Amino acid sequence: MASFDVMPDVQLYQPTELDDALNLADQLGDKGWLLGGGQDTYGWLKDRAKHPQAMIDLTGIDTLRGVREISDGIEIGATTTLREIIRDERINRDYGLLVSAANVVASPQIRNVGTLGGNLTQDTRCWYYRRGLDCYRAGGNTCYANSTESMNREHCVFGASRCVAVSPSDTAIALTALDAKMVIQSLQGERVVTAEDFFVGPDTNITSMTSLGRREILTAIRIPSKWSGKKFYFEKVADRNVWDFALVSIAAVMSMDGDAIADSRFILGGVACTPHRLRNVERAARGKSLSEESADALASLASVGADPLNYNHFKLPLMENLVRRAMRA
Amino acid sequence: MDIATYKHDVWGTEVIRGVSWDLLWLVVVAAFLVIVLHGIYEARQERGEQPSSDGDRIQRHQKIDRIFHWIMAFSMFALLITGILPIVGVNFAWLSLHWISGLILTAIVLAHILRSIFVKDLKSVLISAADIREGRDDSKKPGKYSLAQKGMHASVTVVTLVVIVSGLIMFAMLDTPWWDRTNSMSESALGWTFLLHGLSTLALVGLISLHVYFALRPENLFYLRSMFSGWISKDELSANHDPERWAPDESP
Numbered sequence: 001m002a003s004f005d006v007m008p009d010v011q012l013y014q015p016t017e018l019d020d021a022l023n024l025a026d027q028l029g030d031k032g033w034l035l036g037g038g039q040d041t042y043g044w045l046k047d048r049a050k051h052p053q054a055m056i057d058l059t060g061i062d063t064l065r066g067v068r069e070i071s072d073g074i075e076i077g078a079t080t081t082l083r084e085i086i087r088d089e090r091i092n093r094d095y096g097l098l099v100s101a102a103n104v105v106a107s108p109q110i111r112n113v114g115t116l117g118g119n120l121t122q123d124t125r126c127w128y129y130r131r132g133l134d135c136y137r138a139g140g141n142t143c144y145a146n147s148t149e150s151m152n153r154e155h156c157v158f159g160a161s162r163c164v165a166v167s168p169s170d171t172a173i174a175l176t177a178l179d180a181k182m183v184i185q186s187l188q189g190e191r192v193v194t195a196e197d198f199f200v201g202p203d204t205n206i207t208s209m210t211s212l213g214r215r216e217i218l219t220a221i222r223i224p225s226k227w228s229g230k231k232f233y234f235e236k237v238a239d240r241n242v243w244d245f246a247l248v249s250i251a252a253v254m255s256m257d258g259d260a261i262a263d264s265r266f267i268l269g270g271v272a273c274t275p276h277r278l279r280n281v282e283r284a285a286r287g288k289s290l291s292e293e294s295a296d297a298l299a300s301l302a303s304v305g306a307d308p309l310n311y312n313h314f315k316l317p318l319m320e321n322l323v324r325r326a327m328r329a
Numbered sequence: 330m331d332i333a334t335y336k337h338d339v340w341g342t343e344v345i346r347g348v349s350w351d352l353l354w355l356v357v358v359a360a361f362l363v364i365v366l367h368g369i370y371e372a373r374q375e376r377g378e379q380p381s382s383d384g385d386r387i388q389r390h391q392k393i394d395r396i397f398h399w400i401m402a403f404s405m406f407a408l409l410i411t412g413i414l415p416i417v418g419v420n421f422a423w424l425s426l427h428w429i430s431g432l433i434l435t436a437i438v439l440a441h442i443l444r445s446i447f448v449k450d451l452k453s454v455l456i457s458a459a460d461i462r463e464g465r466d467d468s469k470k471p472g473k474y475s476l477a478q479k480g481m482h483a484s485v486t487v488v489t490l491v492v493i494v495s496g497l498i499m500f501a502m503l504d505t506p507w508w509d510r511t512n513s514m515s516e517s518a519l520g521w522t523f524l525l526h527g528l529s530t531l532a533l534v535g536l537i538s539l540h541v542y543f544a545l546r547p548e549n550l551f552y553l554r555s556m557f558s559g560w561i562s563k564d565e566l567s568a569n570h571d572p573e574r575w576a577p578d579e580s581p
Contacts, residue, residue, distance in 0.1 A: 133339060134336035134337060134338075134346065139346075140336050140346055141336075141346055141347055141516075141519055141520065141523045142502070142512065142516060142519060143510075144339065144512070146504070146510060147510065147511055147512035148511060148512075149512070150512075160504060161422075161424055162424070162503065162504075200420070201422075203422040203423075203424055203425070204420050204421060204422050205415075205420040211420075307504075
């Protein structure tokens with residue numbers, strides 16, 4: 001694979017109005033590339049593994065930035081940087097789970113420029129795919145990561161369908177736990193989808209990790225007040241403490257009724273192509289208190305249905321232990 | 330417009346990736362044009378009175394054959410819908426539905442072949458030299474199946490066998506409830522398999538479009554009815570077939 005220090009020749013559009021960006025996205029279609037902080041984009045382009053003809057830089061559109069109160073919760077503009085989220089008082093007070101997630105994304109430098117929208121829509125880190133091989137995800141007819149000889153330590157244990165890549169986004173699991181809604185705009189209008197529906201697996205669309213169409217722009221993320229100020233747990237396990245992607249991570253929200261869990265959402269990252277919701281754990285957690293005993297009872301449920309590949313069996317005890325730790329907290 | 334698309338394998342060698350799906354639109358337009366032109370041609374022909382469906386009935390298709398036909402039809406439509414919609418941009422979880430339909434089609438085609446060889450009169454559907462000689466002679470009526478029907482059956486048989494065999498090879502390269510996938514096929518062989526599967530799919534789109542069109546033509550509706558009910562009338566038999574060459578049971 002060719003690798004260069006310089007960017008390829010590519011046109012750069014820097015609209016300052018959303019309407020202009022939508023028009024550009026519509027005109028350019030498959031030839032265009034939406035640009036947030038660029039932290040995923042520049043690697044693709046420098047490696048010459050993706051070949052857009054033009055980039056549409058969204059960071060100059062003021063309406064896509066910032067945190068706003070809405071009738072039911074808050075709305076975060078898609079180009080709000082991760083650093084801005086980490087420092088936002090309201091998010092810290094009410095939705096600390098998102099702050100915990102944003103705080104472990106990559107490195108401080110990347111969090112300074114990386115945007116929430118970019119973190120959510122970034123592509124998978126499967127190195128066979130990133131290297132530019134013509135795998136299923138790249139439109140080809142095979143998966144190089146799923147065979148007896150493949151190196152698939154970081155790949156999925158749930159939801160494989162020809163492709164075994166995982167979602168790399170730390171904030172995706174936090175927002176799925178918080179039952180966030182994604183606001184998507186196109187020239188045809190606005191549509192709002194839940195985080196669970198926003199992320200799609202290879203069984204549905206093998207060439208995209210989200211339901212975002214080529215001519216659509218993720219403009220904002222709405223977090224409802226339902227989980228505001230509730231009990232949160234976030235933990236990311238990676239090979240390095242900074243500048244690394246999760247091997248397995250967990251985001252959990254719990255609504256307590258006295259000592260007992262009245263309602264909860266447990267989401268795992270790094271184990272599937274989408275944030276993986278542990279519905280069986282959520283059902284079993286109802287009415288339980290946070291204790292060592294509950295932790296042991298629920299932990300084994302986390303890996304039910306998992307189908308590990310050759311080199312990622314270690315993810316099973318890892319996700320069980322993360323559930324155990326969430327229930328101890 | 331290319332027939333195939335190409336990619337580089339893991340060693341950097343150019344190999345076939347699969348069929349060029351741009352051909353789908355060519356097939357759809359071509360089938361549409363054939364149907365429209367045939368419809369115009371037939372509309373300009375003078376036709377005599379249609380044979381009556383009243384009176385004595387003759388059995389054309391046994392119940393087991395009708396069941397085979399409709400299971401084949403439903404599985405074929407399920408395969409085309411689940412296979413083609415994602416290609417034209419309608420995203421849904423199609424793969425499991427596709428291979429389950431494929432296995433149903435494989436099983437029913439296998440059963441149909443065995444029944445045709447060992448139980449039924451296989452020769453009645455095979456194209457003979459006499460069929461070709463008499464193809465343009467309007468004074469000669471066919472036996473159970475006309476040359477056009479035999480031609481359609483032969484074409485669909487060949488293309489369906491290709492789509493089934495290539496589909497089973499592709500299925501073997503997937504994770505299934507019964508086995509884990511391997512990378513045991515070379516990328517070149519896999520590309521050829523995808524190409525054959527794609528080309529046979531395109532052929533089926535065209536053939537099935539024509540099959541449905543001809544089945545729905547007014548003069549052929551009695552054949553469609555017989556595929557539901559099993560019978561045609563004696564009047565329909567004598568108007569379209571030579572009783573000397575096809576002497577069916579008279580008790581449907």
